[in-house]
Amino acid sequence: MFHKIRNFLVALMNIFHGSPLYYAWIFFLLAVMGIGLYAYSVQWNQGFIVTSIRDEVSWGFYIANFTFLVGVAAAAVLLVVPAYIYHFGPIKEIVFLGEIMAITAICMCIMFVTADLGRPERILHMAPLIGTPNFPSSLLVWDVVVLNGYLFINAIIFLYVLYKIYEGKSYAPIMPLIILSIPWAVSIHTVTAFLYNGLPARPFWNAGILAPRFLASAFCSGPAIIILVFQIVGKFTRINIDIMAIRKVAELIAYTMALNIFLLGCEVFKEFYSNSVHLAPLKYMYFGLHGHHGLVPLMWTSLALNLTALVIFVVPATRRNIALLNIGCVLIIVGVYIEKGFGLVIPGFTPSTLGEIYEYWPSGIELGVSVGIWATGALIYTLLLKFTLPVYSGETHIEEPEENRERVVTA
Amino acid sequence: MKNKPDNKKQMNRRGFMKAATAGMAGLATQGCVNNINWDRFFQSHFKEMDKEELKSTLAKLEKEYSAKYGREFVVKATAPMEGTLFGYGLDLSRCIGCRRCVYACVGENNQSRDPQIHWISVMRTKMGDKWADLENSTRYYDPALVPEEGYFYMPIGCQMCEQSACVKVCPTGATWKEPDGIVVVDYDWCIGCRYCMAACPYGARHFNLAEPDIPKDEINTNTHYLGNRPRPKGVVEKCTFCIQRTREGKYPACAEICPVGARKFGNLLDPESEMRYLLEHKRVFRLKEDLNTQPKFYYFF
Amino acid sequence: MVPIPARVARSALYAALACLLALSFPSAWGQDEEELVPSKDHPGYFVNPDGEIVDEFGLLLRLFEHESVCVRCHYEKEKYEKLVLDWDKSKHSKNKVTCEKCHGGNPKGANVGEAKNVETTNFQVINTPLDKLEKDLVPQAAFKYCGQCHGIKFRDWSFGIHGKRTGYWNGEKEYWVCILCHNPHNPKFQKLEPKPAPIPPSKLALRKKDEK
Incomplete structure (x- = not known):
């Protein structure tokens, strides 16, 4: 036991060793986090008046980011399935990159939700025993349960598998948990969709297609981020990323992308053809309503990006061209970020339940806090990666108890 | 906090420098800790307080508010009366849109003047216009005299739904429906997630965007724990049918002030009440009935 | 039949009445219409050489249209301007609800004795100013006079349901009678100045800076 803890600490020390570039990156992130912390202190001291959130649009940029990131976290499942279930070699070797991403994304989700609370110090009122969680009635409690559960499951799987790989032993005992993580990944995004979906007051969200749309868009933007991260990691570390892994993920994106556009089309048809009063939010998004056009340029940009990306990913020739693929990934990430951030949260509130149109646009403070949280996420991911990689590649030399000396690192 | 934050929304260069140097060192953390009212932090949920705790909590609040506003405060926790279920009626053909009710409510219920919070929104709609989605209505009309020709007015506040969407979604149970039908909020239990505001179909819930500002000479010192006691920043508040008045038998402030007598209030369980007569003899509708929220706020004409 | 525009009909009626009246009171009504001066205090009305406020035909308003001539004897400038002009604008004036319908009396009576020799039990009530009236007589007045036409209301x-009650929803109430909200001479509810509109969310920001 002593050795285990000691070895863990030795491996942990890795995060303090790095090139000047590594240190520059870390300090850059810390500085941006400083901005975020400052912005948050302003919000804390003065209240939400410094944000653009008002009674009419009561959720904004924080919740938009939260929703996007839940999708990113859920998308890790697209690596878990081929890796652990189908034992697809190229992905199996790098599945941990996805798991770290899920862990990071959930941490960011929790930060974004906390930033959105008017009284974050009372968050334990939601906890069992100490507080009074309104369970099972409130979907927000469900969301807290599934998100924290997902964080917990992924952290356990990640640490356990890493440790077993390091020991050169089989990680089979944890397979049930790995299998559980697959439906759980779907559940986090479904529950998040239900959070919006269950509100009859907001016709824009109150459509059965919402959860499938959430999953489809998550399963194209999440893997797109993963593809980019794969390449960055491959460039800056000794980890070798098999092009086959990237191709496989790109293929998955092609399917989900097409599904995402299809579902959007279903939604657009239903609303515009039936032309009921519930059309207003969609009309506001794409064409403007009563002279308010705040989201129109953004939404058309998003649609154009998504369609372009769809073409890139669906045509095998362009998908295999790595430069085009990367462009496609960026287009998808930006496209889905707009679609799910601005395009989901804000039209839900526009027009408001009393028919008022308040054109929401995040304030400087909100942007500052959000950038800070993104930097925190990047820091978490970097440090986790820095901790994991040497262990994974067998670079870390650790003093071993006698009986373990002959161990060989297999990864 | 020594470093007074910029009121401007823009993050400027100075802000960055400040943040990058002192920010991490705990500037924010210190501010955070100082801002918490620790006494209230350990307070229980209203429904979980026993008699003793409730009594001491009310005394503590009275002391706190009296010190803050320099006047004697009464904070009650009057229980609901047996056999009452409150209902509200509003005569659309009478309302002239004068907004007397809006401001009587602000005064009675200690709403923040800065930033402004109004529990009642008076919507103006052109006669003959589609108004089901209220999109063609406005609450910002400002003529010299009301009523204006060709318009009608519809005040909207909390509809006190029997199937309250807001209560259903609250993650901490900080808002609930009392036995007499009033939907209330425990301002010391609300975490400010604003899920209830997203869920409310009537725009009846309002968020304290900043520390509420109420002039000392205008504050109403006769308060109820679940009603008009001063609220902290960062929590949601709403109409309570003037719980501090109605649980003592009085009419709500909005009904008392209405110059045209368009506002009716009473006990739905009492067959002799004005509300029951109204329901039986008038053409009545409830807002957004298709959502099945079952409001106890009836519009009639 | 071609419908006659209301205005024409009314003018014709006025003209006829004017002739009739001119015959009966040659000295009072013999003046030409040119001598009417537009009233400064009451836009839309005129002042005749006697200093009375009259309409554009020199007539004392619709009272005469309805053959209700109380005001010929009861003319007091202040009261007349306050009450009768109000009444003239109201729906009551168009619907033949003339003085005697509420105040009692017989305007067609040849002399004072005849004019007042009518059975109107509440004659005193309605002719007493509100603040001098015994409290429990107020509702009675409302029932008796407004209620006789406005049954549903x-x-x-x-x-x-109509009108206002204040006090206790489950106990003692104050019942606001008709004339506490409605001016009996012009009952239509008068327009009010609205309270300020709310601040729209786009303009909602702290007005005062923290002074701590």
């Missing part, structure tokens, strides 16, 4: 009022 009166019924709603008695159940607390």
